[in-house]
Amino acid sequence: MVENQNKITLKDTTANPAPLGLLGFGLTTVLLNFHNAGFYPMSSMILSMGFAYGGIAQIIASVMEYKKGNTFGMVAFGSYGLFWWSLVFLLMVPSMTFFSTAAKSPVQAADPASLAAYFFMWGIFTLGMFVGTLKKGRGLQVVFITLAVLFFLLTAGEITGIKTITLIAGYEGIFTGLSAVYVGLAEVINEEYGRRVLPV
Structure with missing residues (x-):
C-alpha cells in the first residue's frame, strides 16, 4: 500500500507592523525633543502625541509582533509604547484633581532624583535591547544605541541640573x-x- 504525502506550506500574509511602531516612536520622539532642545514649551500637543501615536500605535504594533512570533518586536514596541503612556501620566498626574482627591493630598511632581532614576533604568533597558539589534539591520542599531545615549544624557541632565546637557539631549533625541x-x-x-530602494 502506497501512501501519498503532501507537503503543506503556510505563508504569513499579515502586514509588517514594524513601520507603524517605528513611526509612532520616531515622530513622537522628534516632537518631544524639539521641546528639550528649547524650540517650544511642554504642551498638550506633545502629551497627545505621546498617548496616541507614541503609545497606542506602538502597543498595536507589539500585539501584531506577538502574533508573528517576534519576541524582540513585541517587547520593544510594547515597552516603548508603555514608556510613552508612563511619561504622559508622569507629567499629568500631579495636576489632576482626581488623584489628589483619592490620595487625600496633592500628588507630588517627580523630582530630579526620581526622574534621573526613571531615565537611567530606561537607558539600561535600551542598552540591553541594543544587544539584540546586533543580529538585525544597521538602521535599528542606530535607533537603539542613540536612544540609549539619549536616556543617559537625560539622566545626567536631571542629576546635575545643567540645562546644557538637556539641550544637547534634545538635539541628540531629534x-x-x-x-x-x-x-x-x-x-x-x-x-x-x-526591492531595496532605501538601505536599512
Whole structure:
C-alpha cells in the first residue's frame, strides 16, 4: 500500500507592523525633543502625541509582533509604547484633581532624583535591547544605541541640573527620532517596491 504525502506550506500574509511602531516612536520622539532642545514649551500637543501615536500605535504594533512570533518586536514596541503612556501620566498626574482627591493630598511632581532614576533604568533597558539589534539591520542599531545615549544624557541632565546637557539631549533625541522615522519609512517603501530602494 502506497501512501501519498503532501507537503503543506503556510505563508504569513499579515502586514509588517514594524513601520507603524517605528513611526509612532520616531515622530513622537522628534516632537518631544524639539521641546528639550528649547524650540517650544511642554504642551498638550506633545502629551497627545505621546498617548496616541507614541503609545497606542506602538502597543498595536507589539500585539501584531506577538502574533508573528517576534519576541524582540513585541517587547520593544510594547515597552516603548508603555514608556510613552508612563511619561504622559508622569507629567499629568500631579495636576489632576482626581488623584489628589483619592490620595487625600496633592500628588507630588517627580523630582530630579526620581526622574534621573526613571531615565537611567530606561537607558539600561535600551542598552540591553541594543544587544539584540546586533543580529538585525544597521538602521535599528542606530535607533537603539542613540536612544540609549539619549536616556543617559537625560539622566545626567536631571542629576546635575545643567540645562546644557538637556539641550544637547534634545538635539541628540531629534536625531534618534528621525533615524526611527527613516527606518520605518524605508521598510514601507521597500515593501511597496519589492526591492531595496532605501538601505536599512
